[in-house]
Amino acid sequence: MKKRLIIALALMVSGFSFAQKDEIKTAEKALKDNNFAEAKSALNAAQSLIGSADEKTQAKYYFLKGQALYANGAGSNADIDAAIESFTKVKKIEADSGKEKYSSEVDEIKTQMLSNFLTKGQTALEQKQYLKSSDHFEKAYRMSLKDTVYLYYAASTAVSAQDYDKSLGLYEELKALGFTGIEMEYTAVNKETNEEENFTNKSMRDIAMKSGDYIKPQDKKSESKASEIMKNIALIYVSKGDNEKAISAIKDARQQDPDDLNLLITEANVHLKLGNRDEFKVLMEEATTKDPDNAELQYNLGVIAAEGGDNEAAKKYYARAIELNPEYADAQNNMAVLILAKDEEIIEKMNALGNSAADNKKYDEYKAARLDLYRDAIPYLEKAYKIKPNVSTAKTLMNIYSAIGDTVKFKEMKAKVEALENGN
Structure with a gap:
C-alpha cells in the first residue's frame, strides 16, 4: 500500500x-x-x-x-x-x-527600460509633473543600483511635488548609502560668450578644445550633496511637526556643513517651537556672529528678548535691525511698541496719586513723561506706516497726535483710518 x-x-x-x-x-x-x-x-x-x-x-x-x-x-x-x-x-x-x-537578454531589456524611465522622468520634469518624474527616476535607480544619482533626482522631484513622506524615505535611503553626488566635471570657457560650459565627459571637452572655440579647460570635482540631503531631511521633519527628529537631523546636517547659516537658523527656530528659548537665543547670537549685517537675525533676537521681558536688549536689537534696513517695517513698529510699553506703568502711578500739592506736581511730571514717550514713538510709527500702511498703526498714530495736541496730523490720520476701514 x-x-x-x-x-x-x-x-x-x-x-x-x-x-x-x-x-x-x-x-x-x-x-x-x-x-x-x-x-x-x-x-x-x-x-x-x-x-x-x-x-x-x-x-x-x-x-x-x-x-x-x-x-x-x-x-x-x-x-x-x-x-x-x-x-x-x-x-x-x-x-x-x-x-x-537569459542574463544577457535581461541586460538588454533593462538597458531599454532604464532609457525609457530616464526619458519619461525628464519629460515629466519639464512638464512640471514632479510626482510622475520622481516615480520614473526612482524606477531608473531600482533598475541600475549603481547609479545612485537617479535616487537623488527621485528625492528632489518628490520634494517639488510636496510629497514629503516619499521624499523623506528616499533621502533617508541616500543617507544610508553615504551618497555625496560628487563627480568629476569637465569644463571650458566659450570664447564667444566668455562663459564656462560643462561637458558630458573629457572626450567631448577635448573635441571642443580642438575646435579652437574654447579656452581654459578645467577638471574639477562637483560639490558634495550630503549636506543638502541632511538639510532636506531636517526641514521635512520640521514641516511634519516632528521637532525632536528635526533637531537630530539638523545637528547631523550641521556636522556636514557647519557654516550653513540657514541650518543654524532652522535649528534655532525649532528650539523656539519647543519652548527652548535659552537655546534659541544662544543659536541666534551665534548666527549674528556669523552674519552681523543680517537685519532679520537682529530683529528675531529683539523679538525673543522682548518676549523674555528684557526690553532694553530688545531695543538694542531692533535699533540694529533698523540701522541695517531702515525699510524693515516690523522692526520699526516693534520699537514703537517697546517705547509705548512704559505708558501703562506711568498711568498706574498717576492713578495712585492723591490730591496734595506734591501729588499734583508729580502728576504733571508723569503727564510730561507720557508725552515724551509719544514723541519718541512717533518717528518709528510714521516710518512703519509709510512702509506698510494698516489700520492698527494708523489708529495708534491718530490717538498719539490727539494726545500731544497736534490737531492737523490728527485730522489727517483720522481720514486715513476711515479710508482704510472702508477699504479705500
Whole structure:
C-alpha cells in the first residue's frame, strides 16, 4: 500500500510539472504576439509550483514574467516594480547556478527600460509633473543600483511635488548609502560668450578644445550633496511637526556643513517651537556672529528678548535691525511698541496719586513723561506706516497726535483710518 501511494504521489507531481511547463509555453507564445494579459494569466497559473521547479525553469519563468509585467513600458507602476524584481531574480538564479541563458537578454531589456524611465522622468520634469518624474527616476535607480544619482533626482522631484513622506524615505535611503553626488566635471570657457560650459565627459571637452572655440579647460570635482540631503531631511521633519527628529537631523546636517547659516537658523527656530528659548537665543547670537549685517537675525533676537521681558536688549536689537534696513517695517513698529510699553506703568502711578500739592506736581511730571514717550514713538510709527500702511498703526498714530495736541496730523490720520476701514 505504501509503495502504491508513493507512486501515485510521484505521478501527481509529474502531472503538475507538465501543466506548469504548458503554462510557461502558453506565456511564451502570448509574449511573441504582444498579448501581455494572456501571458500574465498563464504565468499566474504556474506560479504556485515554481518554487519547486529546477533552476532552468525558474529562470525562464521569471524572465517571461518580467517581460509580461513590463509590457514594453505600458505596465502599471506596480507591475513595472514587479518586473524589475523578476529580472533581478533571473540574474541571481543564473549567477548562483553558473548557467547563464537569459542574463544577457535581461541586460538588454533593462538597458531599454532604464532609457525609457530616464526619458519619461525628464519629460515629466519639464512638464512640471514632479510626482510622475520622481516615480520614473526612482524606477531608473531600482533598475541600475549603481547609479545612485537617479535616487537623488527621485528625492528632489518628490520634494517639488510636496510629497514629503516619499521624499523623506528616499533621502533617508541616500543617507544610508553615504551618497555625496560628487563627480568629476569637465569644463571650458566659450570664447564667444566668455562663459564656462560643462561637458558630458573629457572626450567631448577635448573635441571642443580642438575646435579652437574654447579656452581654459578645467577638471574639477562637483560639490558634495550630503549636506543638502541632511538639510532636506531636517526641514521635512520640521514641516511634519516632528521637532525632536528635526533637531537630530539638523545637528547631523550641521556636522556636514557647519557654516550653513540657514541650518543654524532652522535649528534655532525649532528650539523656539519647543519652548527652548535659552537655546534659541544662544543659536541666534551665534548666527549674528556669523552674519552681523543680517537685519532679520537682529530683529528675531529683539523679538525673543522682548518676549523674555528684557526690553532694553530688545531695543538694542531692533535699533540694529533698523540701522541695517531702515525699510524693515516690523522692526520699526516693534520699537514703537517697546517705547509705548512704559505708558501703562506711568498711568498706574498717576492713578495712585492723591490730591496734595506734591501729588499734583508729580502728576504733571508723569503727564510730561507720557508725552515724551509719544514723541519718541512717533518717528518709528510714521516710518512703519509709510512702509506698510494698516489700520492698527494708523489708529495708534491718530490717538498719539490727539494726545500731544497736534490737531492737523490728527485730522489727517483720522481720514486715513476711515479710508482704510472702508477699504479705500
